[in-house]
Amino acid sequence: MFRVRVRDRLSMKKKVIKYVEKAVAAVAAARGFADVELSEIGIELPREKAFGDFSSNIAMQLAGRWKDNPRKIGAALKDELDKETDLAEVTIAGPGFINMRLTFPCWHQRLQEIIESGADFAQLDYGQGRRVLVEFVSANPTGPLHIGHGRGAAVGDVLARLLTWAGFSVDREYYVNDAGNQMMVLGRSLRWRYLELQGQRQGEIPEGYYQGGYLLDLAKELLADQGAELTAANVDEEDDAGLEFFTKFAADAILAGIRDDLDLFGVGFEHWTSEKKFFTSGLVDDALADLKKKEVLYEEEGATWFASSRFGDEKDRVVVRANGVKTYFASDIAYHREKYERGYDLLIDVWGADHHGYVPRLKAAIEALGHEPESFAAILVQLVSLSRGGTPVAMSTRAGQFITLEEVVREVGKDAARYFFLTRRSDSQLDFDLELAKSKNNDNPVYYAQYAHARICSIFRRAEEEGVKPNCDRASFAASLTLPEELDLIKKLDNFTALLESAARTLELHRITYYLDELAAQLHSYYNRNKVITEDLQVSGDRLLLVGAIRQVIKICLTLLGVSAPEKM
RNA sequence: GGGCAAUUAGCUCAGUUGGAUAGAGUGUUGGCCUCCGAAGCCAAAGGCCGCAGGUUCGAAUCCUGCAUUGCCCGCCA
Numbered sequence: 001m002f003r004v005r006v007r008d009r010l011s012m013k014k015k016v017i018k019y020v021e022k023a024v025a026a027v028a029a030a031r032g033f034a035d036v037e038l039s040e041i042g043i044e045l046p047r048e049k050a051f052g053d054f055s056s057n058i059a060m061q062l063a064g065r066w067k068d069n070p071r072k073i074g075a076a077l078k079d080e081l082d083k084e085t086d087l088a089e090v091t092i093a094g095p096g097f098i099n100m101r102l103t104f105p106c107w108h109q110r111l112q113e114i115i116e117s118g119a120d121f122a123q124l125d126y127g128q129g130r131r132v133l134v135e136f137v138s139a140n141p142t143g144p145l146h147i148g149h150g151r152g153a154a155v156g157d158v159l160a161r162l163l164t165w166a167g168f169s170v171d172r173e174y175y176v177n178d179a180g181n182q183m184m185v186l187g188r189s190l191r192w193r194y195l196e197l198q199g200q201r202q203g204e205i206p207e208g209y210y211q212g213g214y215l216l217d218l219a220k221e222l223l224a225d226q227g228a229e230l231t232a233a234n235v236d237e238e239d240d241a242g243l244e245f246f247t248k249f250a251a252d253a254i255l256a257g258i259r260d261d262l263d264l265f266g267v268g269f270e271h272w273t274s275e276k277k278f279f280t281s282g283l284v285d286d287a288l289a290d291l292k293k294k295e296v297l298y299e300e301e302g303a304t305w306f307a308s309s310r311f312g313d314e315k316d317r318v319v320v321r322a323n324g325v326k327t328y329f330a331s332d333i334a335y336h337r338e339k340y341e342r343g344y345d346l347l348i349d350v351w352g353a354d355h356h357g358y359v360p361r362l363k364a365a366i367e368a369l370g371h372e373p374e375s376f377a378a379i380l381v382q383l384v385s386l387s388r389g390g391t392p393v394a395m396s397t398r399a400g401q402f403i404t405l406e407e408v409v410r411e412v413g414k415d416a417a418r419y420f421f422l423t424r425r426s427d428s429q430l431d432f433d434l435e436l437a438k439s440k441n442n443d444n445p446v447y448y449a450q451y452a453h454a455r456i457c458s459i460f461r462r463a464e465e466e467g468v469k470p471n472c473d474r475a476s477f478a479a480s481l482t483l484p485e486e487l488d489l490i491k492k493l494d495n496f497t498a499l500l501e502s503a504a505r506t507l508e509l510h511r512i513t514y515y516l517d518e519l520a521a522q523l524h525s526y527y528n529r530n531k532v533i534t535e536d537l538q539v540s541g542d543r544l545l546l547v548g549a550i551r552q553v554i555k556i557c558l559t560l561l562g563v564s565a566p567e568k569m
Numbered sequence: 570g571g572g573c574a575a576u577u578a579g580c581u582c583a584g585u586u587g588g589a590u591a592g593a594g595u596g597u598u599g600g601c602c603u604c605c606g607a608a609g610c611c612a613a614a615g616g617c618c619g620c621a622g623g624u625u626c627g628a629a630u631c632c633u634g635c636a637u638u639g640c641c642c643g644c645c646a
């Protein structure tokens with residue numbers, strides 16, 4: 001495998017931090033202060049453009065420590081900063097903010113770096129090659145994926161894309177919950193449908209069984225394929241000896257359907273891991289033995305408990321029931337233990353938000369096993385409520401009345417569905433309106449960004465017709481880009497690395513869609529105000545550089561989101 | 570009863586480590602195509618950042634209490 005080279009050099013912010021650090025060190029030395037905690041230096045993008053490109057509150061921070069007036073300290077720092085040739089202007093404002101403005105050539109050079117980085121721009125070495133396992137969807141193979149699973153799928157997949165981009169080595173994993181009671185119920189439900197088809201059962205399917213119509217379809221399939229081969233033992237409802245056949249048939253078929261749906265949604269997995277494997281291979285026993293060795297298990301009332309409360313959980317949890325059956329939690333401990341053994345440095349689980357109470361106990365287990373609690377993160381994904389043109393659509397998994405992911409993707413398209421799921425932070429509730437997501441010509445947010453991309457492509461097609469080319473001359477590169485909105489656009493592009501780093505650090509994906517939306521808005525606004533292709537060759541050539549760089553970043557964003565970047569719409 | 574989270578414009582939501590005059594979309598009202606794509610742009614109106622205290626140069630952001638809402642609290646998975 002080739003190693004991805006980090007092509008982005010310094011973002012402007014990091015450059016400015018260096019200047020400020022240097023100035024602080026100089027002033028500190030002059031005042032006889034030895035060490036200053038330089039990590040505390042904060043550089044911000046001011047809200048008001050008039051304040052400059054960057055601003056620092058360091059003078060106010062130092063004021064307390066040095067027992068001096070912040071504006072005085074600011075003035076001393078300004079004297080140092082004025083020596084930097086990249087800084088066009090340094091001013092002290094308000095209570096002691098230091099506002100800095102960079103020179104035009106400085107920004108033009110930054111644009112050049114961005115363009116030269118090409119499709120790799122803003123790739124980070126934040127992850128430093130550490131191995132991450134993102135586990136998501138992991139829906140029980142008892143029915144088709146619904147829209148809630150779709151959100152989890154989008155979040156997990158984009159998380160994996162983002163972390164890969166940020167320098168981690170990432171694998172995606174689907175944990176197949178193919179052990180336990182619900183699989184028995186699945187088998188019984190299919191068996192009942194099968195018998196119904198043969199006229200041996202009438203009326204409503206019993207309470208507690210899976211009611212969805214997909215089981216009836218499966219039963220038909222089963223009857224057509226191999227119905228004749230089923231023995232009396234297979235269909236004996238008194239004795240579950242033959243149940244395994246139905247369970248396996250249903251689970252395999254449903255899992256295959258799930259794979260197809262995810263494929264349609266643009267989501268693939270490196271690993272599909274079976275829960276059953278953990279019981280049959282003795283991995284659960286190994287994990288429990290490990291915990292026992294660490295002296296965090298005890299017996300009480302016939303059951304075996306894990307002392308999770310010692311690690312911050314609110315109470316201890318049962319791992320082996322009094323009847324000798326190991327709990328789901330026990331297999332989950334074994335599962336996560338095995339993930340670490342496979343060599344992953346960081347585990348990320350994407351769960352439904354109703355599982356939030358489960359986080360402390362799993363974290364406790366991870367800590368008890370000797371791993372850093374920070375090496376595990378659970379991303380909680382809130383429910384999706386579905387509506388159509390403003391009126392809610394009722395959903396009930398048990399009653400089998402729900403809109404499947406497949407239906408949604410076929411109706412609104414992969415791009416719109418994915419984008420919609422990522423416009424809000426994952427732990428806040430989301431209303432998904434089918435009509436809105438489907439609308440192709442007005443209110444749909446996904447088209448806003450795609451349109452910006454297509455629009456730039458259109459400009460380039462036009463430029464080619466007119467024989468105008470981007471300005472590649474190093475001496476005059478981008479030199480005519482001096483409008484405030486042009487500099488704002490370069491700043492926005494410059495800030496992309498910081499944006500991705502914060503998204504990767506916090507695991508918050510909505511930051512990408514917000515950034516993309518803002519960048520597209522700036523582009524549209526610029527386009528409406530200024531013509532890219534003009535009589536002036538230098539201006540046209542420079543503006544093509546700028547919009548070309550914007551197209552590049554929009555495409556990176558869309559790719560990270562798994563959304564297409566069309567050249568025409 | 571205990572725990573976790575949330576509360577920002579009519580509605581849906583952003584708001585990096587505490588920073589300067591609080592942001593977007595949508596909705597409402599009014600403008601912009603003889604001009605590179607109007608799936609776009611511009612402007613106006615709209616706020617006790619749930620309430621009350623505290624911390625400090627400075628709070629939507631941190632702390633405490635209260636109110637309201639959602640979720641979780643099984644030897645289920």
